Amino acid sequence: MWLEILLASVLSFVIYWFVSRDKEETLPLEDGWWGPGVRPTAKEDESIRPFKVETSDEELNDLHQRLEKARFASPLEDCRFHYGFNINYLKKVVSYWRNEFDWRKQVQILNRYPHFKTKIEGLDIHFIHVKPPQPPSGCTPKPLLMVHGWPGSFFEFYKIIPFLTDPKNHGLSEDHVFEVICPSIPGYGFSEASSKKGFDSVATARIFYKLMLRLGFQEFYVQGGDWGSLVCTNMAQLVPRHVKGVHLNMAFVSRNVHLLFLPLTRHFPGFFGYTPRDMELISPLKEKIFYSIMRESGYMHIQSTKPDTVGCGLNDSPVGLAAYILEKFSTWTNQEFRDLEDGGLERKFSLDDLLTNIMLYWTTGSITSSQRYYKENMGQNIMTQKHQVMKVYVPTGYSAFPCELLHSPEKWVKVKFPKLISYSYMARGGHFAAFEEPELLARDIRKFVELRERQ
Template identity: 35%
Template sequence: MTAEVRDLTIDIGEDVLYDLKARLALTRFPEKETVDDWDQGIPLAYVEELVAYWRDSYDWRRCEVALNAYPNHLVEIDGVDIHCLHIRSNEAGARPLLLTHGWPGSVLEFMDVIGPLTDPVAHGGTADDAYHLVIPSLPGYGFSGKPKVTGWSIEKIAETWHELMTALGYDAWFAQGGDWGSMVTSAIGAQDKGGCKGIHVNMIVAAPPPEVMQDPTEEEKAAMARLALYRAKGAGYSIQQSTKPQTLGYGLADSPSGQMAWIVEKFHDWSDCGPENGGHPENVFSRDHLLDNVMLYWLNNAGASSGRLYWHSFAQPNLEPITMPSGCSLFPHEIMRASRRWAETRFKNIVHFNSVERGGHFAAMERPEAFVDEVRACFAQMSL
């Protein structure tokens, strides 16, 4: 039986927003870091700035209105309510496209690409570039429900997304994702249940072949060096979330400044805002957009529930081969930048492969125009 689609209006109570301000007013900060950069984590001075702005100037209702401007739905699948935005294009030939976010992102990553993808004629494209968009919140994230049992791995989510698209009336569609969204999208491709006809990822998860390890190109050397740096200096969050997400969750559930710092640090580390750009996340993201994303975690008390996806899936990532038509876009400040021969160890039918000049891990949010160009170029080579 097809799952029921229920309408959702996001309406956060004033008491919840008052509680947030009260907690922010009582924030106890640690002492200043002993370095002059982000090497020990997000600097105290910036956290103090964000906390003050969040407490005194930030307007959640603005973000709430923006979300409610699109159709929001809940679909219960295997006992978990899945939240999604569902935006249908007015173009007769529009094709369905599923967009999946990751951690520490949310459906808000895609807000600036909704217009260009659903109404391309108004955004420099043609009617052939039109898509109906389905943008779900991962289980345990945003306004989706929280699984009460184990088993909600990326493979399980991929199966759930197939049911979600069926419930929304689509029997043929494309899928796109980055971060966990890339992993889920790749799992959809590997499962090949018949509904999805092609995929695109902006983070390529594949094992480097022997020839890369033995005789890497300069590009591959740089990619391996960046990955090594991530493992040495940037992967602590993933070790904690993949081993003890519940313990971490107590702090994130109780402290909005802690939840904010846990997330915003990654928008600095994984975005194209390095030393040549001043090394500050607000060089590429507005303060409001950063806090909007944090709010989807804080309002839904999702610190622990989002971290559990790492507990389910991080230690043994799915690397099954994918024969479905696939596209790969490399943004220069991505965590993993697999070369084409590297990607081909897993993606056996690559129809689009391109390196983008600027951008990082949160591609749709950081470089929406480039992201849209990549999506259009990729799926223009596929058919339903």
């Protein structure tokens, strides 16, 4: 025990030494060209064009033929989701997809909100822009950029948007009303993929910053989880004077020295600033951190090294694509769902919503380009990237959902985000927060903005 106390003291000094020497700095706001060929000499077309999601008989006929010809592996008895997607349940999903799922109806739902495209750094950037239906008098809507991750899409935000843009009709006060902008990360869905190597989260952040300026916003809020969390973090590091506040439901804290304390926390949780709730969410360490990370990170290694190889199969097989993606919506929503025959998928989502997200990858052929994002961000040593070692000095809010893959205690988050003004233990929910618990997340975003506006 005394050795552990001594080690803790030494580590505390190390933290003090390095943290106290930090200086506020920003990432360089550079420029890029990610379109095909060389950058043209003519000025880029900055117009914003309306866009509409469409489908065709040819598209649906091709999908149905592939679903009808699907070859399934032989299932194991009582395997549930322990080996990945349960084959028996996959057959049910594919049957529903082929015979009951109405893509044309879902296209109408997707077009419920206004879609647009605009060229930035050589890429056609897709986004939806939703304004309040009836802004309250005397209240200027606050611009809020919401960024998705993998294997999600802009569609993840469809259920949270009404709580933000039309709060009065959804049981919330009108103190804060937002106009919401949800872009597709380049290479995802309807946003054009980069033609060049090196397109990472910092380049994405710069493009989305230019998008917000093009829409007329000099100051705005940003929100995200998964890759969206990193993109929003990078935006705050690039242009802190323009980002009024950052709200996250996942934090990249890989350089956090508090991770070194994990073996000691069970003995001295209070000494390290961990609450009883933190200990519930990170204990037992061996199961919650080491086993879980090992079990859930295989896809990451593949996509960070050779995304095009696995992408060939997924882009050619809708059944393979669905199994690969939907398995994440099971175990990342709640790891205990792996013990269920159906992966618990319909406990939190509808098959229509899940398959709509799949169709955004299938119809655009974007699974391979979406997976390349891992190689661009993690193919090199992510620990040496400048934005990883930089802190964020923009007011920050954080929603800690209990079933997130790895819980980040407030102490961890505050090392990276010193101006953390709101940290909430959420009552329920996992990785896909906006998709799974839209009202809970909307309430926490509103709480954070209220605190930020009082400053």
